[in-house]
Structure formats: C-alpha cells, structure tokens
Amino acid sequence: MINHPISYGHQLITEEDIQAVVETLRSDYLTQGPRIPEFESNFAHYLGCRYACMVSNGTAALHLCAMALGIQPGDKVITTPITFVASANGFRYLGADIVFCDIDAKTFLMDFDKLEEILKASPKGSYKAVVPVDFAGYPIDEERLHQLSVEYGFKVVVDACHAPGGSWTDSKGEKQMVGNCKYADLSVFSFHPVKHIAAGEGGCITTNDKDLYEKVALYRTHGITKNPNRLTRSDGGWYYEMQELGYNYRITEFQAALASSQLKRLNWSITRRNEIAKRYDEALKDLPVKTPYRADDIVHAFHLYIIKVDADKRKGLYDYLREHNIFAQVLYIPAHMMPYYKRLGRKEGECPVAEEYYKHCLALPMYPSLTDEEQEWVIEKVKESIFANI
C-alpha cells in the first residue's frame, strides 16, 4: 500500500544537483555568466548540432524560432493537435494562421501522409513552417519531413520538448539524435520539471544554421548586441545597440547549472524510462488496454507512457486512480478544440483521429525515479479498475 501521491511525471533532484545550484549562488553571477554557454556547449555536443541557445522556457524557444523564421501575420503554419498548446502558440504570437494536421493512429505523431495531402491542395510555398512534435518521446521521421520541406518550400521546427535523448534511424541506417537538426532548421526543448531535464523553468533552441542561431540569440535579450562585428558604429567600451525588437527571454545561471547537472543523467533517464515502459507493457498486455507502439529502429524517450482504454472506461479509470493518489493524466485535449482556436475558425471534426485518440488516452506515471514498488501499485490499481468495469 502506498500513501503518497504519484504523479504522471516528476523531477528527480540529487545532492549533486543541489551542490551545482549552491555553487552558482556563491559565485559572481546569478544571470548571464559562464554556466549558460557551458550548458549550451554540452547540450550541442550531446545532440550533435552546432548551436544551442538557452532561453527562459520552451514556449519562449518556440516564439523565438517563429521570429527567426520571419513569420508574419497570416502566414500559414502547420502543427499537430495532440500537443501542449505552446507548439501552436509560439507561432500564433506573430499572428500566424495555425493549421492542425491530424495524427497517425498508431504513433500519435503528425501523419505525414495527411500533411502531404494538405500541402498538395495549395500552391507550393503556401505554408511557411511545419512544427511536428516528438509526442510522448516518439521521434518523428525528420528525413521524410525534410524531403517534403524541399518539395513544398517550408521551414521545419521540431518541437522536441518530449524527446531529448531519443533517436531515430535515417534511410542510410544512421542513428540520428533528436535535436541534432541534420534534417530540421530548428529544434526546441523545455526544462520544465516534468520534462527530462528539470531546471525549474527553461528551454533551448538548437540549429546548425549560423544565421538562425544569431537571430534567436539576439531576440533572446531585447535585440541588443555588443558584438563588434554587428555594431553599426562604436562610441567606446560601453556601447551597445538595440537592433531588433526582442524580448527578455534569458535564463539564470542557477537554472543552467541545474540543467547541466541533469544533462549528465539524461542517458540513464532514457534507459530507466524504457525499463519502466517494458514493465508496463508486460503487466498490461492481457488487459483490454492498448500499450504504446514503437518501431524497432527508434529510441523512444518516454516522456509519457500513454495507454488507450475503452472510451466509456477512461473516466472511471482516471477517477479510480485519483482516489488512490495516482495522478494519471489525459494528454492532450486536441488543440484545435480549444475555445481560442475555435474562435479563429478551427472546428471539431477536422482532425478525427486526434479526436478519437483523446477519448481513449491516459498517461500513466512515468519518470526515472518511479520505484518498482510504486509502479506495481499503479499496475495493481489499473487492473482493479479495469476488471471491476468489465
């Protein structure tokens, strides 16, 4: 019997993490010191991309990507309805017209066949950007999307907030880390506590494109630069220029220190999450429950472990788990069904697979510090609820 609450996701803070933050608090910098470029360099190295730009949160990262791509009011941008609303909002801030492309029933990722249908229906160049999501930690096929982007002329921003440490295999059989941007213009990450790297708040943009990197770095801090190569003149050592209208989307030193300390455990986290997933798979395989699909040639980052149950059993299961202090979660309510996006013309019925998914989905507790005992407890309660309902 377990008495404490078990959430669908939870951060792990070790003594080493605490030491890293304390050290920063005792140092000369609380913001804009050496810890931020240190994390950026380690993260870029880990992923295998050229540039990383750390920002205050994942939503800010998406907003800055939209700015760097020059999104204008009315520009059409395609994303998936099964995501946290920030994937769409980051582009909406600039007035983009958000189009939702339905998901694949098996992977719950944006369905690239449907995407192609949407693209084909309009003249080339009609869509400025496509923002797929590595939903739940399942990496999208960036290579296929890249081919489509060449054919139809759009930019690719991968919302990789669920999938740092995940990887997929390209057509040459080469392993590609999520976020390495080999086939994408930009990728974004979040360091919110439920995500793999928990820094309180935080985000990061990765790219191999120098120009895009310089843009997001400039917009991150008011559009202000002191870089001598960029200044239009120089009046002396104090001189800086505000060259664009940017934001204060900076992150602090102590968040960067915490993120760096957590990055060291990312591989362990992915391994542990996959072990937990396997245990769930095994335990639930004979129940009327659908466990998450994954292809053999990907490494799933398992931000979420999502099961599908009968639509008429889902609420009962959710409530039963809650009664036992298990906070499973329904993720996500399709974004196109949100009142805000409905006011902009999106309609229920336009993404039927996503809408069907929403009726069945439930994210069970999934985080690396979930103990075997806790997981057994969750499994037991899932079984009790399902058998009571059969």
Ligand SMILES: *Cc1c(COP(=O)(O)O)cnc(C)c1O
């Ligand atoms: C968490 C998340 C974000 C936003 O990140 P924040 O750091 O909370 O702003 C964006 N997209 C997805 C898919 C996310 O899960």
